[in-house]
Structures are given as C-alpha cells and as structure tokens.
Amino acid sequence: MYSSPSVLGSAAAAGTGAATLAFTGLNTAHYLVAAATLVFFGMALLRLVPRRES
DSSP states (O other): OOSSOOHHHHHHHTSOSGGGGGGTTOHHHHHHHHHHHHHHHHHHHHHHSOOOOO
16 A cells, blocks of 8 residues: 555655654564564553462
8 A cells, every 4th residue: 555656646755744754764663563562561561460389
C-alpha cells in the first residue's frame, strides 16, 4: 500500500497529519519500538507468573 504511492497517495502525502507519517521512513523505528514493547511485556509476565516450589 505504501511502497508505490499512486496519484491519490501522493496527494495524501502532501497533506498534514497522520497521512504523512507512513511516508517519513520511520518503519524501522516503529519495528524497534514494537520489539522493545514485546520484550518488556514478556519480562513483566515472567515477574507476575508465580514460580513452582520444588
């Protein structure tokens, strides 16, 4: 959808707001933030789940 913008996509990219966010090249940053969020979520789950007593 965002890899080859059409005429309509170019018109949306020329606007302001959320429509321009997809064209700023921040995909890598978004993936890094999502990965860090998942890692921290997993670490929080490990702290919340009770451990077995052996």
